[in-house]
Amino acid sequence: MTGGHLETLLRGDGSPVGGAVWTGNALVFCRPTTNEIATWHPHTGSVSTVRRHTGGIRRLAVAPDGSLYASQGPSRRLVRLDGDGSMRVLPYRIGGEVMNFTGDLDIAGSGDVWVCTSPSGPAAPGPRIYRMQAQASIVLLRREARGQWSLWPSATGIAAPTAVQLSADEQTLYVSENDASPDGRRELRAYRVDGTVLEDFTVLHAFGADRRGVHTGLVDLCLAADGSVIGCGGDLDSGPGPMVYAFTPQGRVLATVPFPEVPTGCVFGGEDMASLYVTTQQGSLLRLRMDGWAGHRRERTQQL
Numbered sequence: 001m002t003g004g005h006l007e008t009l010l011r012g013d014g015s016p017v018g019g020a021v022w023t024g025n026a027l028v029f030c031r032p033t034t035n036e037i038a039t040w041h042p043h044t045g046s047v048s049t050v051r052r053h054t055g056g057i058r059r060l061a062v063a064p065d066g067s068l069y070a071s072q073g074p075s076r077r078l079v080r081l082d083g084d085g086s087m088r089v090l091p092y093r094i095g096g097e098v099m100n101f102t103g104d105l106d107i108a109g110s111g112d113v114w115v116c117t118s119p120s121g122p123a124a125p126g127p128r129i130y131r132m133q134a135q136a137s138i139v140l141l142r143r144e145a146r147g148q149w150s151l152w153p154s155a156t157g158i159a160a161p162t163a164v165q166l167s168a169d170e171q172t173l174y175v176s177e178n179d180a181s182p183d184g185r186r187e188l189r190a191y192r193v194d195g196t197v198l199e200d201f202t203v204l205h206a207f208g209a210d211r212r213g214v215h216t217g218l219v220d221l222c223l224a225a226d227g228s229v230i231g232c233g234g235d236l237d238s239g240p241g242p243m244v245y246a247f248t249p250q251g252r253v254l255a256t257v258p259f260p261e262v263p264t265g266c267v268f269g270g271e272d273m274a275s276l277y278v279t280t281q282q283g284s285l286l287r288l289r290m291d292g293w294a295g296h297r298r299e300r301t302q303q304l
Contacts (some may be wrong), residue, residue, distance in 0.1 A: 004257060004290040009040065010047065012261070012283025018220075019059040020279050021068070022269030022295075027277055028068070029265075029285070032058045037070075037081075040285060042270065051081065059265075061105045061113075064299065071102040071115060078102060078115060078141065090141060091149045099151070100133045104163045104220065108170050109299070113141040114154075116161035116175075136161060138175060140196050155191060155198040159184060165221035165229065166193075167249065168296055173198060174229050176218040186217030188231060188247065204229075204251030207239065215239030220265040223296040225273070228254060230293075232263035232278060244278065244288065257288060268295020 017038075019030035027040040028050070037051040037060075056074035063069055068081040069090075076099045077092035090113075092099045100117035107113050118136040138155040155175070163176040173191045180186070186207035191198035207215040215238055218231035227249050234243040242259040244266060261280035269277055273295040276288040 004288060006257070006259075006286060006288050008284055008286050009045065009277075010283075010285040012280060015283045016264055016279075016281045017283050017285065018264035018279045019057070019071075020265050020267045020277055020285075021060045021062050022267055022273075022277070023062060023066075023068075027267075027269055027285075028060060029279055030054070030058050030060065032056065051085070059102075059104050061107050063107045063111060064109050065111075069105065069107060069113065071105050073101050073103060076100060076102060076117075078105065078113065091151060094133065094139070094151045094153055097133050099139060100136060103161065106164045106166050106173075108166055111143050114164050114166070114173060115139050115141065116164055118160055120160065138164065138173070138191075138198060142196065152196040154196055155201075162217070162219050163221040163231070165223055168223065168227055172249070174204075174221055175201070176221060176231065176233075178217040178219065178233075180214055180216065182214065184214070186215060188218055188221075188229070188251070190249070190251075202251075204247060204249075205245075205253070207233075210238055212238040218245070219263060220267075222267050222276075224268070225294040225296050227296075230266060230268075230276065232259070232266040234259075235262050242280075244276070246293075255290070257290070259286070261286070268293075273297055 015033040035054045036049050038049050040047050055072050057070040059071035061069045070079050078090040080088040100119050103116035105115040137153045140152040140154045142150050159179040162178040165174045175189045177187045187203050188205040189201040191201045207217045216235045218233040222230045229247045231245045242262045244257040246254040261282045263278050265279045278286045
């Protein structure tokens with residue numbers, strides 16, 4: 001993983017963008033400030049707005065059947081975005097409690113959805129009728145035989161999860177814990193998936209602190225074809241700065257690539273899956289190509 005080329009595809013206007021996914025022929029991403037979802041078209045370099053009034057969607061994921069799921073954080077729920085413009089709400093209550101603020105999500109080949117939840121986030125709209133979950137967790141949503149969804153709080157003892165990513169064999173869930181409090185942990189963790197439960201985790205990498213403050217951990221994860229875990233994170237105020245990292249499944253750092261802006265998300269895409277697209281807090285879309293890098297291809301029954 002040596003040699004690389006970084007180019008700016010869209011220069012930001014100061015409003016963050018993120019949640020990018022590759023659909024097989026285009027890049028879809030979120031504009032949370034304006035409550036929009038947009039598509040970048042690689043053959044023309046143009047951008048089109050495909051959805052408005054999204055209700056605070058910040059993260060997206062593509063299911064094996066090609067359907068698009070989204071994390072509607074302020075409303076504490078996940079939704080499926082159908083091609084006709086409609087939005088289907090997934091169940092969001094666990095034992096009488098409403099899920100916390102929803103963040104990053106990943107979808108298994110079986111259709112199981114893993115999502116980060118945290119009590120910190122924008123206030124939910126409207127009056128509070130149901131009690132909110134008290135703690136952060138990783139929640140599993142599983143569709144049962146009759147089409148109904150079951151929700152499982154699969155990992156607790158976590159304070160601020162910001163990203164989830166399944167391994168190629170889906171036996172491991174990589175999680176970024178990103179607690180910015182003085183005593184908090186900022187770690188890349190590997191949890192063993194055992195049915196609906198995430199077993200004890202292994203810390204693959206830990207971020208520290210310096211005289212300027214704690215180092216920001218990883219805000220997004222994606223998977224390379226060779227099983228390496230690609231993550232982006234960092235900030236301008238402390239630590240090594242904005243960065244893209246490549247880790248082996250055991251946690252060895254294979255590469256680091258400094259970035260000119262603060263990343264909010266990363267995803268592989270392109271016809272050869274060798275382009276790493278990175279969104280930023282400043283509103284830019286950048287493309288990184290590194291010798292030897294390519295993204296893991298998940299089998300899909302159709303493309304969007």
